[in-house]
Amino acid sequence: MAAYPAPENARLERFLNEQLHKSLLRFITCGSVDDGKSTLIGRLLFESKMIFDDQLATLKSESRRYGTQGDDIDYALLVDGLAAEREQGITIDVAYRFFSTSARKYIVADTPGHEQYTRNMATGASTADLAVVMIDARKGVLTQTRRHSFIVSLLGIRHIVLCVNKMDLVGHDEATFRRIVADYAEFAADLGFASVEAIPVSALRGDNVTAPSDRMPWYSGPALLPYLDTVDAARATDAAPFRFPVQLVSRPDHAFRGFAGQITSGSIRPGAAVRVLPSGRQSAIHRIVTMDGDLDEAVSGQSVTLTLRDEVDVSRGDMIVEDRAPAEVSDQFQATLVWMSEQPMLPGRAYAMKLGTRECQVQVTEPKYRIDVNTRAHEAARTLALNEIGVCNISLDRMVAFDPYRDIAATGGFIMIDRLTNETVGLGLIDFALRRASNIHRQALDVDKAARAGLKAQKPVILWFTGLSGSGKSTIANIVERRLTAMGKHTYTLDGDNVRHGLNRDLGFTDADRVENIRRVGEVARLMLDAGLIVLVSFISPFRAERRMARAMVEDGEFWEIHVDTPLAIAEARDVKGLYKKARAGKLRNFTGIDSPYEPPRDPEIRLDTVSLSPDAAADLIIARLTHAGLIEEA
Amino acid sequence: MQTLTHLERLEAESIHILREVAATAQNPVMMYSIGKDSSVMLHLARKAFFPGPLPFPLLHIDTLWKFREMIAFRDAVAASPGIRLLVHTNQEGVAAGVNPFASGSSVHTDVMKTQALKQALDLHRFDVAIGGARRDEEKSRAKERVFSFRTAQHRWDPKAQRPELWSLYNTRIRPGETIRAFPISNWTELDIWQYIYQEGIDLVPLYFAADRPVVARGGQWLMVDDDRMPLEPGETPQMRRVRFRTLGCYPLTAALESPAGSVADIIEEMLITTTSERQGRLIDSDAPASMEMKKQEGYF
Ligand SMILES: Nc1nc2c(ncn2[C@@H]2O[C@H](COP(=O)(O)OP(=O)(O)O)[C@@H](O)[C@H]2O)c(=O)[nH]1
Numbered sequence: 013m014a015a016y017p018a019p020e021n022a023r024l025e026r027f028l029n030e031q032l033h034k035s036l037l038r039f040i041t042c043g044s045v046d047d048g049k050s051t052l053i054g055r056l057l058f059e060s061k062m063i064f065d066d067q068l069a070t071l072k073s074e075s076r077r078y079g080t081q082g083d084d085i086d087y088a089l090l091v092d093g094l095a096a097e098r099e100q101g102i103t104i105d106v107a108y109r110f111f112s113t114s115a116r117k118y119i120v121a122d123t124p125g126h127e128q129y130t131r132n133m134a135t136g137a138s139t140a141d142l143a144v145v146m147i148d149a150r151k152g153v154l155t156q157t158r159r160h161s162f163i164v165s166l167l168g169i170r171h172i173v174l175c176v177n178k179m180d181l182v183g184h185d186e187a188t189f190r191r192i193v194a195d196y197a198e199f200a201a202d203l204g205f206a207s208v209e210a211i212p213v214s215a216l217r218g219d220n221v222t223a224p225s226d227r228m229p230w231y232s233g234p235a236l237l238p239y240l241d242t243v244d245a246a247r248a249t250d251a252a253p254f255r256f257p258v259q260l261v262s263r264p265d266h267a268f269r270g271f272a273g274q275i276t277s278g279s280i281r282p283g284a285a286v287r288v289l290p291s292g293r294q295s296a297i298h299r300i301v302t303m304d305g306d307l308d309e310a311v312s313g314q315s316v317t318l319t320l321r322d323e324v325d326v327s328r329g330d331m332i333v334e335d336r337a338p339a340e341v342s343d344q345f346q347a348t349l350v351w352m353s354e355q356p357m358l359p360g361r362a363y364a365m366k367l368g369t370r371e372c373q374v375q376v377t378e379p380k381y382r383i384d385v386n387t388r389a390h391e392a393a394r395t396l397a398l399n400e401i402g403v404c405n406i407s408l409d410r411m412v413a414f415d416p417y418r419d420i421a422a423t424g425g426f427i428m429i430d431r432l433t434n435e436t437v438g439l440g441l442i443d444f445a446l447r448r449a450s451n452i453h454r455q456a457l458d459v460d461k462a463a464r465a466g467l468k469a470q471k472p473v474i475l476w477f478t479g480l481s482g483s484g485k486s487t488i489a490n491i492v493e494r495r496l497t498a499m500g501k502h503t504y505t506l507d508g509d510n511v512r513h514g515l516n517r518d519l520g521f522t523d524a525d526r527v528e529n530i531r532r533v534g535e536v537a538r539l540m541l542d543a544g545l546i547v548l549v550s551f552i553s554p555f556r557a558e559r560r561m562a563r564a565m566v567e568d569g570e571f572w573e574i575h576v577d578t579p580l581a582i583a584e585a586r587d588v589k590g591l592y593k594k595a596r597a598g599k600l601r602n603f604t605g606i607d608s609p610y611e612p613p614r615d616p617e618i619r620l621d622t623v624s625l626s627p628d629a630a631a632d633l634i635i636a637r638l639t640h641a642g643l644i645e646e647a
Numbered sequence: 648m649q650t651l652t653h654l655e656r657l658e659a660e661s662i663h664i665l666r667e668v669a670a671t672a673q674n675p676v677m678m679y680s681i682g683k684d685s686s687v688m689l690h691l692a693r694k695a696f697f698p699g700p701l702p703f704p705l706l707h708i709d710t711l712w713k714f715r716e717m718i719a720f721r722d723a724v725a726a727s728p729g730i731r732l733l734v735h736t737n738q739e740g741v742a743a744g745v746n747p748f749a750s751g752s753s754v755h756t757d758v759m760k761t762q763a764l765k766q767a768l769d770l771h772r773f774d775v776a777i778g779g780a781r782r783d784e785e786k787s788r789a790k791e792r793v794f795s796f797r798t799a800q801h802r803w804d805p806k807a808q809r810p811e812l813w814s815l816y817n818t819r820i821r822p823g824e825t826i827r828a829f830p831i832s833n834w835t836e837l838d839i840w841q842y843i844y845q846e847g848i849d850l851v852p853l854y855f856a857a858d859r860p861v862v863a864r865g866g867q868w869l870m871v872d873d874d875r876m877p878l879e880p881g882e883t884p885q886m887r888r889v890r891f892r893t894l895g896c897y898p899l900t901a902a903l904e905s906p907a908g909s910v911a912d913i914i915e916e917m918l919i920t921t922t923s924e925r926q927g928r929l930i931d932s933d934a935p936a937s938m939e940m941k942k943q944e945g946y947f
Contacts, residue, residue, distance in 0.1 A: 024914070028914065032653075106790065135812055302694065313659055314659050422814075425813050429817055436809040
């Protein structure tokens with residue numbers, strides 16, 4: 013630091029010192045088109061003297077050419093950067109603006125208000141500490157206000173400035189302002205904001221932007237800029253446990269082996285006990301190396317190089333964490349996804365994922381629901397389209413270290429990348445691990461049952477209807493299948509008619525043939541289950557052992573035995589197909605209930621008493637039980 | 648617990664970006680333009696990989712119209728330990744006699760800078776070129792990504808850029824495609840000067856006021872760096888105390904009259920300055936939205 017002499021001028025020295033210790037506030041502006049975001053930001057740049065004379069001259073000439081303010085300056089033109097946008101008069105991407113006051117440096121993410129640009133909003137919000145939500149005083153809280161507020165809350169922003177703009181167009185009316193503030197407070201109540209500061213402004217005229225306006229004497233709160241200068245909105249990353257995703261292994265020679273990275277939360281000192289994840293190996297910090305010399309302490313945000321006391325295997329993508337408060341390790345979690353691509357999200361497809369410095373492969377195994385960003389209602393969804401938000405189970409091709417996003421954003425957020433086009437297609441916020449490192453059971457990332465079922469947005473299951481001939485199995489199975497299809501589920505029914513005539517044409521009704529019959533039906537049902545279908549099997553299947561065999565072919569919970577329980581006398585009285593009569597007459601051999609036994613299930617998943625239940629009521633009961641078990645969604 | 652100053656935050660972010668480039672690129676290169684932003688980038692790169700050497704070479708696109716002091720400074724940097732400097736000139740342009748006077752600033756910049764850069768990237772098969780552009784420099788740069796994606800034809804398509812979430816950069820490309828990485832995207836001109844001051848970074852002396860031979864043209868001072876500069880009728884070089892806010896090809900870069908002889912003086916002067924930095928670069932004033940057009944064509 014000797015290269016340049018200290019300034020002789022004490023005023024300058026004080027200035028430099030002040031500049032150096034200014035804090036940084038990053039915020040995002042959101043609002044609908046024409047709410048006045050560009051005008052407001054242009055005004056902030058102008059007022060904070062970030063506009064130079066030459067830019068002002070350009071601005072004046074452009075205002076006349078493209079502006080909306082006649083011969084007056086159109087501040088919005090200061091920030092509408094790209095020629096394409098200027099022609100269309102819209103803002104099409106996230107732009108970053110810089111200004112500073114005597115108290116702070118600011119980076120503003122300026123995001124467009126179009127409905128279809130959720131993606132840009134999420135991008136801008138991901139690095140912001142605070143959001144300025146713009147509302148046109150004439151329009152009040154709009155659907156898009158809700159959408160934007162939801163997205164910023166999802167991305168973890170806790171501080172909101174509600175900027176009620178264009179107060180000049182509503183006669184600076186207090187009641188209008190109060191009503192909007194109340195509307196907003198009501199809808200934002202459960203978004204988890206730590207603070208919402210409402211300020212009535214006119215971006216165009218500059219009222220309450222940098223200084224209190226005498227046109228709104230009823231407002232006693234701070235003007236926008238003084239508020240931003242003092243609000244404490246920093247994300248609390250320094251109080252969180254130490255996290256250090258390793259970027260590079262530095263090995264300039266045999267003597268030195270360091271791990272370079274940026275501390276994403278917490279702090280560290282030499283001697284501190286740490287753990288390397290996902291391996292779990294423990295060690296302690298030896299040195300904190302920088303070009304300016306070793307440090308006694310390094311804190312969240314700093315880029316450093318760490319050396320460890322022990323020869324531990326560490327590579328890029330690993331995370332060095334505090335030993336007493338390690339991150340979680342898993343290869344499956346539930347995450348909230350924001351989809352950013354024109355190509356919809358496909359469950360089962362392998363995407364590349366970047367989480368911290370780790371790149372791996374990820375697959376959405378099970379879309380759970382989509383969130384309507386306007387109402388926040390949950391809706392059944394099998395995929396996510398551009399700008400849609402959904403909650404999904406996802407599975408990775410390896411174990412990774414992470415934190416739930418709401419705990420530590422830097423180690424809980426990830427991006428998804430299309431492996432062919434390399435487009436960034438989605439962002440994810442980890443909710444929680446579905447499986448911990450302790451009971452590792454790797455799920456291959458190939459196309460498998462979960463993937464196929466995921467594509468159909470359903471859980472595959474076998475509904476095995478057993479009961480006497482004429483008990484009502486096929487009638488009830490048909491109604492259930494119709495209901496499931498109406499819900500968008502993919503199903504198939506196996507029954508005597510379509511199996512006996514083809515696959516099992518060679519089988520008769522001896523006990524041995526009945527066993528083989530059920531074995532084949534069981535195998536076919538298992539394959540269809542593996543294809544992701546809901547399979548309805550409607551077979552008398554009189555023997556417990558065979559039903560048990562079929563059950564054993566699939567995983568726990570995938571086989572539902574449904575006993576269509578009709579007393580023989582009633583089934584025989586119905587005799588829809590006239591079979592009982594033939595059997596009684598001796599024209600049919602080995603007929604169940606007549607000259608062959610039926611072994612009723614001892615512990616079926618569902619028992620249907622067809623004496624008291626109509627076929628429709630029986631189907632209702634099945635649907636209700638499946639819903640209750642989480643196999644299908646609430647209708 | 649200590650809190651970081653804004654310069655420490657900017658520095659840490661830049662180091663993170665440089666390391667991401669080194670960790671993910673096959674064959675990266677750092678653009679070295681000899682100016683103050685390049686000097687800051689080089690300093691940051693040294694910090695990023697300390698105690699190791701720089702994991703990439705520097706590339707200077709020499710239009711042959713750089714100030715002589717710039718070339719001397721570049722050669723001194725190239726001679727320092729651990730630095731590998733590549734210099735590329737568009738020989739076709741030289742053969743065709745392209746120069747800023749005869750060809751005009753647009754053609755000169757296009758052939759000797761934009762085309763030359765593409766040639767060098769193709770020649771060495773660099774997949775990531777680290778550049779010193781800052782978002783505060785010009786309106787069309789405010790939307791630039793930190794990792795800016797270029798097609799195999801080196802074109803920048805504003806609509807094909809990838810969203811950048813948190814500090815997770817998508818660095819994946821297909822063969823032939825390239826990325827321009829901008830580690831000092833979030834720095835302002837004032838930040839650059841403060842950092843130079845704080846860190847004691849060496850600069851080309853042209854940034855500091857000295858008596859230099861200049862002529863007044865188009866309302867700006869142009870320095871007569873050598874006798875290749877044709878003087879217009881009535882022009883005679885005069886000595887003025889001038890300095891440069893940006894450095895490019897000398898006939899295209901205007902000087903400003905200033906007594907500021909030190910970094911501290913410059914910072915002080917900046918506080919009362921009333922013209923933006925790019926005004927000193929004559930290329931901008933060719934046509935409206937010209938930076939954006941140049942960027943689409945492959946200029947940074
Ligand atoms: N009367 C009035 N007009 C405003 C105010 N703020 C913005 N406008 C106008 O509203 C229009 C849209 O503003 P702009 O900043 O481009 O909106 P953006 O789409 O949110 O960036 C322009 O014509 C502005 O001049 C305000 O406070 N009062």
